[in-house]
Each structure stands twice: as C-alpha cells, then as structure tokens.
Amino acid sequence: MKLLSQIWVVIVMNIRSLPQRLWMSLAAILAVTVVVAVLLSFLSMANGFAKTLEGTGSNDIAIVTRGGSQSELNSVLSRHAVNAVSVAPGVAKTADGQPYYSAELYVVVNAIKKSSGTKVNIPLRGIDPIGFTLRDHVKITAGRMFQPGKNEIIVGQKVLGQFSGFELGKEVKFGKSRWTVVGIFSTGGTAFESELWADARTVQSQFRRGDSYQTMRIKLTTPGDLSGIEKAIKADPTLNLDVKTEAQYFAEQGQALKNIVRVGWAISIVMSLGALAGALNTMFTSVASRSKEIATLRAIGFSNVSAFFGTLAESVVLSVLGGLVGALMSYLFMDGMTTSTLGASFTQVIFTFELSPALFEKGIILALLIGVIGGFFPAWRAARLPVVVAFRNAS
Amino acid sequence: MTDFYIVWKNLTRKPLRLFLTLFATFIAFTIYGTITAFQVAWDSGVNLAADDRLVTVNKINFTQPLPVSYVNKVRAVKGVAAVTQMNWFGGYFQDPRKQLVMMAVDAPSFLEVYDQVVLTPKEQEAWIQDRQGLIAGEAVARTYGWKVGDHIPVNSNIFSQKDGRTAWDFTIDGIFKGKTPQTDTNSVYFHYKYFNETKSFGKDYIGFLGIRTTDPKLNEQVIKTVDDMFANTPFETQTVPEKVFNKGFIEQIGNIRLILTSVVGAAFFIILVIVGNSMVLAIRERTGEIAVMKTLGFQSGRLFRMILSESMMLALLGGGLGLSAATGLTWLITSKMPQMPPLLMTHSIVLQSLGFMLAMGLLTGIIPAVNALRLNIITAFSRQ
Incomplete structure (x- = not known):
C-alpha cells in the first residue's frame, strides 16, 4: 500500500510539473499525434471502402458469373x-x-x-x-x-x-x-x-x-x-459458371484496398520509430531536469520503484495525449470524407472514410506502445540514479 | 583548434541525444527517399510516354471494343508513321487473383509503334514466326520464373476458346528488356491472330489502337482526322496523346500524389519538431559557455555560424544515412518484388533531398543561433 501511494504521489508530481518542460513535452505529443493521424487516415480509408462493399451484398441473393x-x-x-x-x-x-x-x-x-x-x-x-x-x-x-x-x-x-x-x-x-x-x-x-x-x-x-x-x-x-x-x-x-452469394461476392471485392492497410501500417510503424526517438529524447531530458527532485525524494525515503513508475507514467500520458489528439484530428478531417477509387470491376466505387471504434483502439494502442517503450529506458535510468551523483550534477 | 573542431565536439558531447535526433532525421529521410522513388515510378507512365504516340479508344469508354478494320483505315491517314492494335486479354498464370498485363497485338506493327520493348533480332524473328508465341517482360519472367522456350498455359478471365477452355497454350519466344531502366517491363504480348481465331466471341474486334505519328507537331491534325473519320458511326473514337491517356488512367485510382505528399509532409513535420526542440534545448544548456566565448572575444556572427553549422551537420548526417537506407530499400523492393514498377533513386531525388536537408538544418538551427547572436553576456552570467 505504501509503495502504491508513493508511486501515485510521484506520478501526480511529474504530471503537474509538465508545464515546466512545456516545449519538449509538446514535441513528444506532436510526434505521436502525427503518427496516429497518419495511421488512422489510411485505416479509415480502407475500412470505409470495405464497409461500403460488404454492406452491399445480401445473403439471400445469388450472383452467377462465367467461370x-x-x-x-x-x-x-x-x-x-x-x-x-x-x-x-x-x-x-x-x-x-x-x-x-x-x-x-x-x-x-x-x-x-x-x-x-x-x-x-x-x-x-x-x-x-x-x-x-x-x-x-x-x-x-x-x-x-x-x-x-x-x-x-x-x-x-x-x-x-x-x-x-x-x-x-x-x-x-x-x-x-x-x-x-x-x-x-x-x-x-x-x-x-x-x-x-x-x-x-x-x-x-x-x-x-x-x-x-x-x-x-x-x-x-x-x-x-x-x-x-x-x-x-x-x-x-x-x-461453366461460378455462383456465390452476393454477400460473398462483395466481401471479396471489399478486400481490394487491403494493400492500403499494409502500406498504412508500414509507414506508420516506420514513422513511430521516429516518434519513439522523440519520446526517448523528451523523457531522458525530463529525467535529467528532475534529477535533483528524484534524489530528494529518494533521500526522504521514496523507493526507486516510484521514480521508475513516475517517469513511465509521464511518458505514457504524453503519448496517449498525442494519440487522442491524432485520432481526433483524423476523425475531424477524414471521417465522413467521400471519394471514389477504381474497384475490382474496373469502375469507380464511391465510398466514405470511416473511423470505427476498433480502428480508434488500434491508434491508441500504437500511441501507448510508443509511450511505454519511450518511457521505459529513461525510467530505468531514473530508478538507478545514485542519490549522491544526482545531487552533485544538479547543483 | 578550428571552429569545425568545436562544432564537432558540441554535436557529439551528448552521444545519446545525438543518436536519437540523428535517428529521427534518418527515419524521415528514409521515408522521403522511398516514397519519392515510388512516386517517380508511379508517374513514369506519364513521364516516359512518347510525344509522338497516340492512343485511339472507343468514345464511350476504353473498355468498349473497336472494329479491327479501323487499323487499316488509320494507317492511310497522313502523318501516321505506324499503327497497331491491342486487346486486353485478362490473363492470369495459375493464380486467378494475380492479373497479368497481357495484350493480344499484331507483332510487327506493335514493335514498330512501341520501341521501348527491346528484343534481340533472333527473339524478334522467332516470335513473329511462331503463331502461339508470346514475349514477356523481364519483370514478369522473373516473377514466374519463365525462360525462353518454356511452354505455358495462360488463362483468361474474360475470353474462352471455341472448345470452352479458358486456357491458351503459349511458347515463350522472347524476354524483353525496357529501353530505359525506368521502363516498366511488367507486361506480356502475344499474337492477335492466334487470339482472334480461337476465341469464342468478339471476333474481329479490338480494344484500342496505338499510333506513332511522323512528327509530334502533326498530332493535333492526326487526332482530328481519325476522330472525324469515325464520327457518326456505331463505333465513334476518341484519340488522345499517350501522355494524356496514361495520366487519365492513373487518376482513376485517385489522388495518389496527395496521399504520398501528405505522408512525406507528416514525416518531415515530426522531425522538425523533435530536432528543432533538441537544438533549442542543447543551445540553452550551453548559455553559460556561449557567454564565456563571447567574453573571450568570439564574434556574435561566428557563434551564429557555428550553431547553424551544428544543426546543418546533424541534418546532413541523418539525412544522408536516411537517403542511403532508402536507396537500399528501393533496390531491395525492386529486386524482390518484380511486380512493382522499378524504383530508382534518381539524381533529382538526391538533389531534392539535399535541398530538404539544408532547409531542415536551417529551420532547426535558426532559433538557437539567433538566440546566441542576441545573447547579452551580463544577463547570461546573471542567469547562472
């Protein structure tokens, strides 16, 4: 119980002191925002296309074509x-x-x-x-x-x-x-x-x-x-004929943009490596600037576990904040946008970008991952900071 | 001790931060290089289109047929150097989900109009002589492991033979190269004659015409003559320069350019924020040092240049690495995925990247450099 309350105190303290590290924190948030917005834009495009076609087919209609x-x-x-x-x-x-x-x-x-x-x-x-x-x-x-x-x-x-x-x-x-x-x-x-x-x-x-x-x-x-x-x-x-239910037929056609999903993921993952570098940079700087504070806490009896989780939480909060803003942006600017592309029958299929809760979840998970990895190593450093050295460096 | 030495020492004094900012820059330029190479390849259908080539299609839509008799009628038009017919086959080899870009053509006139298809004279002759022969582009041959002399069945998802079969038997008579490294060799050509005699419907119809004019200046005139000739017939035509046709074709898919540009923009935005911020921070941490240097007699302008050089070096180093990675990546994609158009790291991409690196270095360095320039020694020391 004591440990949990220690961790909680440190987390609250770190979050409340964020404005002191405003620009670095904003940089971390913005990087994650962009990554999540890019990912969700690609995914909501492919999702909207697939939904339009999947919704088209009916299960009580058969469609017959030449084999x-x-x-x-x-x-x-x-x-x-x-x-x-x-x-x-x-x-x-x-x-x-x-x-x-x-x-x-x-x-x-x-x-x-x-x-x-x-x-x-x-x-x-x-x-x-x-x-x-x-x-x-x-x-x-x-x-x-x-x-x-x-x-x-x-x-x-x-x-x-x-x-x-x-x-x-x-x-x-x-x-x-x-x-x-x-x-x-x-x-x-x-x-x-x-x-x-x-x-x-x-x-x-x-x-x-x-x-x-x-x-x-x-x-x-x-x-x-x-x-x-x-x-x-x-x-x-x-x-020599093929027969399918109409639902089956259109579900297959809806897969035409599945490569877009792959491209979207590939680009977002590469980009999130960049954002990860940003998060690590921000968090290492944060640990460095808080080293006196961390040392003080340690000196008055806080455990190094609390220093670890305090730092990790700060990173996660920044990333998730970025993820939420990114999702919101793609919801505001992309969701509901109508466009058309060439479908499997070589004609334009008109569809609407659709950001579903499942996609939103994916975006937030990616943000969370960046936050956890980006916070882990700096948090490790914070936890192992020798108290004496920290005081010396910070003065 | 040169200025360069100081700049280098400053840059490398915090190896972890250097690594992270370099890495972010590296990622952005990897994305930029790869995507731009992709965009160049994507546009190559338009950029590599010959100025003296026209395409004639059915006015209703290019998927609608034209009568084969149009070929000879167009051949007689003044200003037409060569004309050939093409018919989309809807071919696939074994896997119906993987379409081949496969056309039925009239071999001699086809090779005359489309000179980007390069065959050895021997292959060319063998193909023209062989009724069931086909020629495949290097990229296709690599995808399916085809070699000259192979006998292969190719299915059509549109046509069937008179006996009901949807597979046609072919012999590979040649594997063609592209005229330039950018030329997409993802296509297969076979004889219209073989196709026309065996297919169960649509006899004596073709998909579209390819025309080579004697001089691009005559294009307008040829277009008008051809389209007027077939006006008010059941098969009205629309003739356009090849460039226009290819562009229209690509645009059917959507605004790919906008998507790619947005992605690159997003990647650059991320590193601008990350690297810019670290530079500001790094210089702020050195406020005291800069004040000392000023006291020692370093001119403000010199300090300004030193800080800008630091951010430039960071951008050039990270960007250069990223560009190298992109070159490797495009090479890997091109060699492992022959079905993709060839991705090439062209000189213009490299030059553009350099431009972006310099811009990036300037943008990330300018604020801290100006701060250093304006730094008042007294306030700097009193802040300590």
Whole structure:
C-alpha cells in the first residue's frame, strides 16, 4: 500500500510539473499525434471502402458469373445459360409463379469526376425491372423508374455528388446513343449507388450485346443456400459458371484496398520509430531536469520503484495525449470524407472514410506502445540514479 | 583548434541525444527517399510516354471494343508513321487473383509503334514466326520464373476458346528488356491472330489502337482526322496523346500524389519538431559557455555560424544515412518484388533531398543561433 501511494504521489508530481518542460513535452505529443493521424487516415480509408462493399451484398441473393471471371465486368452469360439456371432448384418464385431473378449487363461508360475534372469509368447496369426489387432498401428518391424499351436511366444517389452531368432530366450521351435521366435511386448507401441503371434489353440493343448478359441475380428460397443452383450447373456440361452469394461476392471485392492497410501500417510503424526517438529524447531530458527532485525524494525515503513508475507514467500520458489528439484530428478531417477509387470491376466505387471504434483502439494502442517503450529506458535510468551523483550534477 | 573542431565536439558531447535526433532525421529521410522513388515510378507512365504516340479508344469508354478494320483505315491517314492494335486479354498464370498485363497485338506493327520493348533480332524473328508465341517482360519472367522456350498455359478471365477452355497454350519466344531502366517491363504480348481465331466471341474486334505519328507537331491534325473519320458511326473514337491517356488512367485510382505528399509532409513535420526542440534545448544548456566565448572575444556572427553549422551537420548526417537506407530499400523492393514498377533513386531525388536537408538544418538551427547572436553576456552570467 505504501509503495502504491508513493508511486501515485510521484506520478501526480511529474504530471503537474509538465508545464515546466512545456516545449519538449509538446514535441513528444506532436510526434505521436502525427503518427496516429497518419495511421488512422489510411485505416479509415480502407475500412470505409470495405464497409461500403460488404454492406452491399445480401445473403439471400445469388450472383452467377462465367467461370473464373472474378468480376461482373469480365463475365459473359448466354441466354441459354440464364434460362438453364433460372429453373434450378433453390431459385425463389415471384407472386405469379415465375423464377425470381434478374439477368444483368455491366457496361463501363465515361463520367467526369467533379473533384479532379478528369474522365473516369462508371458502370451502367442493365437490369430487368424486377431486378430493382432484388436490392435491399432500394427506393426512387426523385423522379420515376425507367420504362422498359426506352433510353432512360436512373442514377444512384452518390453518383450525383461525385460525377457531373447526371442530374435529373439531363440528357446523357454514350457514344451515339442518347439517354435521359428520369430518376434518382438510393439503396441505403451501398455500392449500387455508384451506378447508373437502365433496362437490360435496351442496353443490349444500344451496346450491341445481342441477347447476351453478364451476370444473373437470383433470389434464393433459403438464404445462403446455393446447393440447388450449384448442382444444376454441374449437371449441365455446357455450363461453366461460378455462383456465390452476393454477400460473398462483395466481401471479396471489399478486400481490394487491403494493400492500403499494409502500406498504412508500414509507414506508420516506420514513422513511430521516429516518434519513439522523440519520446526517448523528451523523457531522458525530463529525467535529467528532475534529477535533483528524484534524489530528494529518494533521500526522504521514496523507493526507486516510484521514480521508475513516475517517469513511465509521464511518458505514457504524453503519448496517449498525442494519440487522442491524432485520432481526433483524423476523425475531424477524414471521417465522413467521400471519394471514389477504381474497384475490382474496373469502375469507380464511391465510398466514405470511416473511423470505427476498433480502428480508434488500434491508434491508441500504437500511441501507448510508443509511450511505454519511450518511457521505459529513461525510467530505468531514473530508478538507478545514485542519490549522491544526482545531487552533485544538479547543483 | 578550428571552429569545425568545436562544432564537432558540441554535436557529439551528448552521444545519446545525438543518436536519437540523428535517428529521427534518418527515419524521415528514409521515408522521403522511398516514397519519392515510388512516386517517380508511379508517374513514369506519364513521364516516359512518347510525344509522338497516340492512343485511339472507343468514345464511350476504353473498355468498349473497336472494329479491327479501323487499323487499316488509320494507317492511310497522313502523318501516321505506324499503327497497331491491342486487346486486353485478362490473363492470369495459375493464380486467378494475380492479373497479368497481357495484350493480344499484331507483332510487327506493335514493335514498330512501341520501341521501348527491346528484343534481340533472333527473339524478334522467332516470335513473329511462331503463331502461339508470346514475349514477356523481364519483370514478369522473373516473377514466374519463365525462360525462353518454356511452354505455358495462360488463362483468361474474360475470353474462352471455341472448345470452352479458358486456357491458351503459349511458347515463350522472347524476354524483353525496357529501353530505359525506368521502363516498366511488367507486361506480356502475344499474337492477335492466334487470339482472334480461337476465341469464342468478339471476333474481329479490338480494344484500342496505338499510333506513332511522323512528327509530334502533326498530332493535333492526326487526332482530328481519325476522330472525324469515325464520327457518326456505331463505333465513334476518341484519340488522345499517350501522355494524356496514361495520366487519365492513373487518376482513376485517385489522388495518389496527395496521399504520398501528405505522408512525406507528416514525416518531415515530426522531425522538425523533435530536432528543432533538441537544438533549442542543447543551445540553452550551453548559455553559460556561449557567454564565456563571447567574453573571450568570439564574434556574435561566428557563434551564429557555428550553431547553424551544428544543426546543418546533424541534418546532413541523418539525412544522408536516411537517403542511403532508402536507396537500399528501393533496390531491395525492386529486386524482390518484380511486380512493382522499378524504383530508382534518381539524381533529382538526391538533389531534392539535399535541398530538404539544408532547409531542415536551417529551420532547426535558426532559433538557437539567433538566440546566441542576441545573447547579452551580463544577463547570461546573471542567469547562472
């Protein structure tokens, strides 16, 4: 008990005397601030991207693509394949007894990104009108649905913010074909909001796709159960198809930025070595400037353990303070920032930086580590400071 | 006893502090060197683009096809020295998650337009003669351990053969080098003819055209002639200089430059704070000594220069070490990860680093140096 109260007294004393070492302490705090802000910016970018895509897929929808095609863009499905799969067991039925699916096309078209003014790829998805109902939380927020057979498109809500020229009522040109924006839709913030939707058959004819499709979305009778469809595909030797739940498909696509996470960690760890040097420097200076004080405490009966923990605590407090400020900065400046990057289907995926509590924790742990290591060696020195020498040096 | 000797003694009097500040500087310049080398490599697609080369793509988007007949129509345009077709294959070797940059091309015209692909005459001839031949860049060959003469299957995640297979069989006829060390050799080329005859759909369509003009001055004219020629057809085109095309392509990924610059800025900010602070502290601790030196007749200007030299030396030493580490690191990355574009420590990076080191030395030394310059001997002694 006595030891604990000693430690507590020394910690409080050290923290209260921080203003005396203001500039060195600020330097240590700032270095950690920057490291944590950099780390969390990278992580919240990758996290926001993954969240957007993971949130997009539903577990009760199956997505069928040509075998080995990896993404919707690369896939091609013949009318025959679509028909064959539509009658497989496990495919849900609509109210009027028809197989519940949407055969879709995925055409890449140009758009102008507002932030840079440059041309980028965005997807124009041809869907069966019934395909509209295969997305969770989908609704038209302005205007109306496209009419089958007409050159009309509806535009995802996020497209409006990122790319210019897709406002309601605008005419859009893709090559020679002209299309009118008749509606805006939302899907609750998922990746579908980065897309343009039109009638699949109209897209087939305008883009010379014959009667071929690219992917098929199927409502499953049992969520997550693909066995019926898989069996049907295996049984037909003319079919070489992959089937996944939509949730699986998008979760895989969400991994596209996992290298960003690695780069973010690599840079932050190297930077934290720099910050560590700063912390050590600050703490050694602090021990040196407090050596008289430490010696006095020792002389009146405080143990060297209290000197050790007092110094360690000072370092940890500085680092955690830096970590908190860094996290706050990245929360203020990065969290909620919307941007877009090239996704696995070679089109822009619009996403929002998202700083989650789990990431915040990682940032604070890194700060804590810098504080503990940066405080340990100086604390060791403080604990072993010979009382006589300390008095002599300090005078 | 020279001034240099005093500066050196001052710098090294607290070895631990010297080590820590050097280390912080070292880290910042390691980050700076590596990231800048990466940025230069990243931009090389734009910087190495030839001025006399154009790219013609479908106006809707470059992933949309063009008819193969366009090649001959463009060849007849005045000012066109050579034209070739390219088709993205979506190839992968064994691992579907690792895409190859693989194009179906018309070999003779391809080599004419893209002179950064360097083959020996023997390899070149072997490839042109061999219907199922391919040429691979040094970097790709290193990644997969390919050698000339190997027979390999390559899968496509887009196309399939008429018999339903998605794998094509190839013989490696050549491993090409880049024209300059910066040239990215992460690509594979094979014959369009083989591709066109075997694929199950999309026959007689191509991805885009590569054009070499007789003179960059004629670019504008060629662009206009080509795009006007195909206006109001089902396949309208858009022709742009290669530089513009590559830049647009890179920008699709996002503002990488902004990210990299922010990281470098953050790293420099950290050491500026750490090193600057230690310098102020170090000089403050020496207030008495400086006062003594002034009393002994050291001119203020001389002391000012000595302190600045100390911070400069610190920055140059730490920065130099960091830059060496960055050179080693980029060399390591380039030799161990052939899938990355070659990272090179160019002269301009070294010069820029030197500039930053000097700036850093000045910034961290200027406050203590000015303090020493202004130091009043009487107040300094009375403070003791």
